[in-house]
Amino acid sequence: xxxxxxxxxxxxxxxxxxxxxxxxxxxxxxxxxxxxxxxxxxxxxxxxxxxxxxxxxxxxxxxxxxxxxxxxxxxxxxxxxxxxxxxxxxxxxxxxxxxxxxxxxxxxxxxxxxxxxxxxxxxxxxxxxxxxxxxxxxxxxxxxxxxxxxxxxxxxxxxxxxxxxxxxxxx
Numbered sequence: 001x002x003x004x005x006x007x008x009x010x011x012x013x014x015x016x017x018x019x020x021x022x023x024x025x026x027x028x029x030x031x032x033x034x035x036x037x038x039x040x041x042x043x044x045x046x047x048x049x050x051x052x053x054x055x056x057x058x059x060x061x062x063x064x065x066x067x068x069x070x071x072x073x074x075x076x077x078x079x080x081x082x083x084x085x086x087x088x089x090x091x092x093x094x095x096x097x098x099x100x101x102x103x104x105x106x107x108x109x110x111x112x113x114x115x116x117x118x119x120x121x122x123x124x125x126x127x128x129x130x131x132x133x134x135x136x137x138x139x140x141x142x143x144x145x146x147x148x149x150x151x152x153x154x155x156x157x158x159x160x161x162x163x164x165x166x167x168x169x170x171x
Contacts, residue, residue, distance in 0.1 A: 039113045048114045048124045048147060051154050052107065056128075060105045063097035073148055073155045081162040091159070102133030108140070121149040121157075129167055140167040 038045065051071070058068040069092045076091040098105070111127040124145040131138035146158035 039115060040110075044116060044122060045112075045114045047154065048122055048145075049112060051147065051156070052112065052124065052126070052145075055156065056105050056107075059094060060098050060103065063094065063099055065094040068092070068094040071156050073157045076157055076159070078159040079161070082164055102135075104131050104133070105129070106131070117146070121147040121154065123147075138167045139164055141165075 054067070055071050058064045058071065072092045074092075075088060078086045078091040080086075106129045108127040108129060113125050115123045115125075117123055124147060125143065127140060127142050129138050129140050141164040142162055144158075144160040145156055147154050148157040149155075
């Protein structure tokens, strides 16, 4: 049987320093796992989730053309995989009320992400579902919104709407 190893005074101090360093690293690593995901929660996320709601309420629920217009920058650009590009007034003008055609828009739970853009605003990405009352199935699409913040007010400057496809396979 081997004799137990004993450390001299300097060896014991070094062992304690290593143990403290290891404990600090473990605590730091553990805190990374519990850190809040700021792309999916927090003040910026909440603000832009609110703007998403305002945008689609104006477009699909209340069909409020003035509110819809006010959400966009004057030089707004909208790029859609099916209808093409629109700029300025063409983007800011609510052309119809989808509600009148039974169309609804639902943000897919857990899909919304927000990323700050220093000195400009933020990028918001997500997925949503469009459905028409009385019709089977629905359509899912992805979106990217570039929001500009000026004097504490958020305005939508650029929109990418793409990957529109049936969310349920056709019969």
